[in-house]
Amino acid sequence: xxxxxxxxxxxxxxxxxxxxxxxxxxxxxxxxxxxxxxxxxxxxxxxxxxxxxxxxxxxxxxxxxxxxxxxxxxxxxxxxxxxxxxxxxxxxxxxxxxxxxxxxxxxxxxxxxxxxxxxxxxxxxxxxxxxxxxxxxxxxxxxxxxxxxxxxxxxxxxxxxxxxxxxxxxxxxxxxxxxxxxxxxxxxxxxxxxxxxxxxxxxxxxxxxxxxxxxxxxxxxxxxxxxxxxxxxxxxxxxxxxxxxxxxxxxxxxxxxxxxxxxxxxxxxxxxxxxxxxx
Amino acid sequence: xxxxxxxxxxxxxxxxxxxxxxxxxxxxxxxxxxxxxxxxxxxxxxxxxxxxxxxxxxxxxxxxxxxxxxxxxxxxxxxxxxxxxxxxxxxxxxxxxxxxxxxxxxxxxxxxxxxxxxxxxxxxxxxxxxxxxxxxxxxxxxxxxxxxxxxxxxxxxxxxxxxxxxxxxxxxxxxxxxxxxxxxxxxxxxxxxxxxxxxxxxxxxxxxxxxxxxxxxxxxxxxxxxxxxxxxxxxxxxxxxxxxxxxxxxxxxxxxxxxxxxxxxxxxxxxxxxxxxxxxxxxxxxxxxxxxxxxxxxxxxxxxxxxxxxxxxxxxxxxxxxxxxxxxxxxxxxxxxxxxxxxxxxxxxxxxxxxxxxxxxxxxxxxxxxxxxxxxxxxx
Numbered sequence: 001x002x003x004x005x006x007x008x009x010x011x012x013x014x015x016x017x018x019x020x021x022x023x024x025x026x027x028x029x030x031x032x033x034x035x036x037x038x039x040x041x042x043x044x045x046x047x048x049x050x051x052x053x054x055x056x057x058x059x060x061x062x063x064x065x066x067x068x069x070x071x072x073x074x075x076x077x078x079x080x081x082x083x084x085x086x087x088x089x090x091x092x093x094x095x096x097x098x099x100x101x102x103x104x105x106x107x108x109x110x111x112x113x114x115x116x117x118x119x120x121x122x123x124x125x126x127x128x129x130x131x132x133x134x135x136x137x138x139x140x141x142x143x144x145x146x147x148x149x150x151x152x153x154x155x156x157x158x159x160x161x162x163x164x165x166x167x168x169x170x171x172x173x174x175x176x177x178x179x180x181x182x183x184x185x186x187x188x189x190x191x192x193x194x195x196x197x198x199x200x201x202x203x204x205x206x207x208x209x210x211x212x213x214x215x216x217x218x219x220x221x222x223x224x225x226x227x228x229x230x231x232x233x234x235x236x237x238x239x240x241x242x243x244x245x246x247x248x249x250x251x252x253x254x255x256x257x258x259x260x261x262x263x264x265x266x267x268x269x270x271x272x273x274x275x276x277x278x279x
Numbered sequence: 280x281x282x283x284x285x286x287x288x289x290x291x292x293x294x295x296x297x298x299x300x301x302x303x304x305x306x307x308x309x310x311x312x313x314x315x316x317x318x319x320x321x322x323x324x325x326x327x328x329x330x331x332x333x334x335x336x337x338x339x340x341x342x343x344x345x346x347x348x349x350x351x352x353x354x355x356x357x358x359x360x361x362x363x364x365x366x367x368x369x370x371x372x373x374x375x376x377x378x379x380x381x382x383x384x385x386x387x388x389x390x391x392x393x394x395x396x397x398x399x400x401x402x403x404x405x406x407x408x409x410x411x412x413x414x415x416x417x418x419x420x421x422x423x424x425x426x427x428x429x430x431x432x433x434x435x436x437x438x439x440x441x442x443x444x445x446x447x448x449x450x451x452x453x454x455x456x457x458x459x460x461x462x463x464x465x466x467x468x469x470x471x472x473x474x475x476x477x478x479x480x481x482x483x484x485x486x487x488x489x490x491x492x493x494x495x496x497x498x499x500x501x502x503x504x505x506x507x508x509x510x511x512x513x514x515x516x517x518x519x520x521x522x523x524x525x526x527x528x529x530x531x532x533x534x535x536x537x538x539x540x541x542x543x544x545x546x547x548x549x550x551x552x553x554x555x556x557x558x559x560x561x562x563x564x565x566x567x568x569x570x571x572x573x574x575x576x577x578x579x580x581x582x583x584x585x586x587x588x589x590x591x592x593x594x595x596x597x598x599x600x601x602x603x604x605x606x607x608x609x610x611x612x613x614x615x616x617x618x619x620x621x622x623x624x625x626x627x628x629x630x631x632x633x634x635x636x637x638x639x640x641x642x643x644x645x646x647x648x649x650x651x652x653x654x655x656x657x658x659x
Binding site (some may be wrong): 073090091159173175180182198 | 487520540558654655
């Protein structure tokens with residue numbers, strides 16, 4: 001693997017010597033504690049202690065806001081792990097949100113967005129706001145992000161992408177440049193919104209519609225931005241979008257792309273490995 | 280003894296009491312007729328103190344006045360020695376003063392006040408002294424007891440804490456809670472503390488597990504059809520979930536196509552499940568997962584699940600018939616989406632196997648054929 005140095009990551013911390021299981025779908029680090037979620041469950045490694053498996057339910061995704069780590073399970077439940085208080089809060093949306101089934105979690109600035117069935121829930125501090133627009137009725141939200149203009153972008157599994165700006169919805173489907181109806185990832189890199197799709201590769205928003213971007217793989221599974229650069233995880237590998245084009249970070253199926261402990265981590269079927277670190 | 284005397288007098292049924300002593304009628308009357316004579320005997324008192332005047336018997340307070348106490352102290356983890364005491368006195372109305380203890384609470388004693396209970400606390404070993412004071416505040420009787428403070432424990436502390444809860448004027452619920460939790464005594468804020476701490480921890484754990492399972496089940500029910508065993512029976516790679524139903528199963532395993540054996544977990548009821556991964560580079564074809572169950576009675580049973588890895592995009596042909604846009608392709612496609620030149624986007628409907636239709640809206644910009652394994656073909 002080509003060593004990559006990314007600007008924007010904080011000082012790297014010593015990673016664990018091992019990981020609790022293979023096929024990891026999310027890794028986080030906060031307050032000296034590592035958290036890894038994957039097909040075999042959720043593991044936590046406190047300082048100077050071995051990994052402890054605290055759930056055997058398959059984890060789909062993890063996201064961190066401060067010392068709170070949100071764990072999205074395959075069954076749609078979201079747990080919150082407060083690593084500072086060393087406390088696990090079960091199913092934080094249950095009996096709080098109207099539709100507590102979650103399919104994607106995204107941290108945007110100081111709020112957490114939970115995409116679900118027919119809409120999304122935004123959690124900011126203790127405040128919970130729910131949005132179930134008619135355009136998303138019956139649809140599963142598979143990607144969600146916010147842009148600097150305050151718009152919320154919502155990717156779905158069957159209807160493409162929607163923008164909700166000042167309460168006004170606008171659909172961006174195949175008629176507006178999407179190559180696929182299933183949006184698997186959204187990320188803003190250097191002010192531009194990118195969308196990854198399940199079988200149609202990458203597209204970028206040019207202000208009016210989406211245009212295809214040269215994509216190293218058509219089967220995008222995760223999209224993130226590190227140090228202002230786009231990192232795309234696909235079924236064929238992981239790439240970083242540099243000034244001179246795509247740079248290969250891994251050539252295995254990507255199960256997750258996470259930044260934790262000041263490092264970029266690539267999840268692959270065989271485990272987790274470092275993709276880049278700051279220096 | 281005075282104590283016995285009072286019991287005996289009360290049994291007669293005619294008892295009055297004032298500071299001078301007791302007044303007893305030597306018989307019971309009904310309709311101004313004497314029903315029976317009360318044979319008043321005072322076993323322990325000085326007979327000279329009994330005076331009969333005009334048919335009434337006056338009994339003075341016994342001369343042999345008892346005043347003694349017993350106490351028991353335990354040192355608690357907060358450093359205080361909590362002292363519980365019993366005071367026996369023949370002058371129940373006399374004012375009492377305790378030295379050597381503070382934060383003292385008096386408990387309800389016997390019906391006559393001759394036996395009094397008290398509880399307080401002190402720092403370390405020392406002497407506890409109780410003075411019985413006369414009308415002018417002068418000390419009439421004294422009893423003392425040496426507290427050794429050798430024994431450690433929480434029994435007397437809990438007694439003290441309970442009285443504090445009952446007798447203090449608590450204004451904040453949080454203070455009641457803190458006090459109750461610290462001394463492990465029940466209160467209106469901690470009713471469940473009556474359950475031992477270990478049991479409470481277990482109860483809470485079980486409750487949390489139950490709540491979690493309930494929530495998981497609620498979600499799983501939304502995601503699963505009743506008779507479906509795999510949530511991806513067609514795929515181009517991913518991590519589908521197996522869910523199978525076995526009655527009275529002890530353990531269930533799934534043998535994956537590559538030989539790996541996956542232990543399935545009980546998902547509640549008779550359902551067992553687990554996730555496995557279909558490698559992204561798995562070749563096309565049909566794959567079989569063998570699920571084996573060992574039942575509680577030792578019996579073995581097997582189920583076979585199949586999934587298909589499909590990497591071939593569907594082919595299609597565009598036709599226009601009678602104002603309808605028609606696409607012919609393979610049956611059972613997941614989606615056929617058409618974008619018209621006017622910017623409209625429409626999902627086409629499978630009207631018969633392999634035939635997808637929608638009313639035409641003019642020029643077709645593009646059509647996407649998407650199969651169940653997410654393979655896409657774009658028609659223009």
